[in-house]
Amino acid sequence: MSEPCGRTFDEALISGYVDGTLVQGDAQRVQIHLEDCASCRALVDEITAVRETTISSAFATPADHEWPAEAPQSTASRTARRLGWPVLAAWAILLAGVGLLEAWRDADDSLERLILVAGVSGLSLLFLSVLLDRLKARKSDRYHEVHK
Amino acid sequence: MTSAVAQDDEATDRELIDQAHSGQWDAQDTLARRHRQSAFVLALQMLGNRDDAMDVAQDAMLRFFTTLDSFDRERRVQPWLFTIVRNQVRDLWRRRQQRPGDGLVDGEALAGQLVDSANPEADLQRQQLRKSVWRAVATLSETKREIIVLRDFHDLSYKDIADVLKIPIGTVMSRLHGARKQLKAKLEEGGHHV
Numbered sequence: 001m002s003e004p005c006g007r008t009f010d011e012a013l014i015s016g017y018v019d020g021t022l023v024q025g026d027a028q029r030v031q032i033h034l035e036d037c038a039s040c041r042a043l044v045d046e047i048t049a050v051r052e053t054t055i056s057s058a059f060a061t062p063a064d065h066e067w068p069a070e071a072p073q074s075t076a077s078r079t080a081r082r083l084g085w086p087v088l089a090a091w092a093i094l095l096a097g098v099g100l101l102e103a104w105r106d107a108d109d110s111l112e113r114l115i116l117v118a119g120v121s122g123l124s125l126l127f128l129s130v131l132l133d134r135l136k137a138r139k140s141d142r143y144h145e146v147h148k
Numbered sequence: 149m150t151s152a153v154a155q156d157d158e159a160t161d162r163e164l165i166d167q168a169h170s171g172q173w174d175a176q177d178t179l180a181r182r183h184r185q186s187a188f189v190l191a192l193q194m195l196g197n198r199d200d201a202m203d204v205a206q207d208a209m210l211r212f213f214t215t216l217d218s219f220d221r222e223r224r225v226q227p228w229l230f231t232i233v234r235n236q237v238r239d240l241w242r243r244r245q246q247r248p249g250d251g252l253v254d255g256e257a258l259a260g261q262l263v264d265s266a267n268p269e270a271d272l273q274r275q276q277l278r279k280s281v282w283r284a285v286a287t288l289s290e291t292k293r294e295i296i297v298l299r300d301f302h303d304l305s306y307k308d309i310a311d312v313l314k315i316p317i318g319t320v321m322s323r324l325h326g327a328r329k330q331l332k333a334k335l336e337e338g339g340h341h342v
């Protein structure tokens with residue numbers, strides 16, 4: 001590519017030159033051209049000047065009190081969730097217990113009771129496995145140290 | 149908690165991330181204080197209005213910390229946070245049913261958020277120039293505005309810009325140069341030569 005000013009490289013290299021991101025060969029090519037070309041020099045100067053103007057700007061930022069005090073996570077929602085699950089679990093266990101007791105009392109023969117025992121054992125095993133997983137996960141849970 | 153504050157000021161982002169991963173809440177707080185202002189300013193530069201910028205910055209910080217678990221400690225915090233801010237800005241435009249090309253901002257409002265330097269008398273001319281430049285930045289398309297802002301205000305490296313904009317690093321220089329040329333043209337249109 002050849003430009004009116006005689007430049008043989010992509011004009012975008014001028015930006016790379018200003019930013020100091022060019023590989024040595026490209027930087028040299030630009031450098032050599034700039035020595036002979038006033039218009040590309042002017043472009044370098046202008047990009048540099050605008051950059052100095054923007055980078056030295058400062059904007060009004062919110063004061064500390066304008067940010068939510070309890071950074072950055074919603075602690076309330078996590079506490080609620082942490083409390084919510086045990087409460088729900090307790091309720092479910094209570095409900096299941098009452099139901100089972102009723103069923104046991106109403107059972108007519110030992111076969112029905114056997115079926116109940118089998119069901120409860122199965123559920124207990126499932127619960128136990130979930131519990132073990134949870135306990136294992138708890139060890140790597142970064143939130144469990146919050147209360148210490 | 150108070151004992152950690154002094155050393156947190158000097159802790160690197162990576163150290164703070166590690167501390168946060170191990171459940172130290174004041175590390176999160178230090179990270180938040182360190183980065184939320186630049187998140188706010190980026191949002192302001194993209195949206196042009198303080199209230200929207202504050203909403204976006206707060207949401208972005210929240211998202212930043214809820215995704216902290218999966219944050220790769222080898223990455224740098226600022227580009228990652230800026231990626232989140234950029235997504236939140238786009239979400240806001242989408243919610244308001246603006247097409248991306250409509251993301252123009254009010255140049256007066258943006259320039260009005262500039263803080264005067266310590267010695268306004270001596271620096272009056274420079275500050276006037278800054279206002280003109282930011283008014284012109286506000287008239288750029290958001291694609292051009294974001295790359296100008298990331299490089300020439302937040303001073304991100306080409307690599308970090310590629311990371312935030314999700315473009316190949318080889319594209320950064322040409323896109324940036326196109327944006328700078330456009331900004332130069334806008335300034336000339338407005339009769340400002342920097």
Ligand SMILES: [Zn+2]
Pocket residue numbers: 005006007033037038039040041
């Ligand atoms: Zn030239």
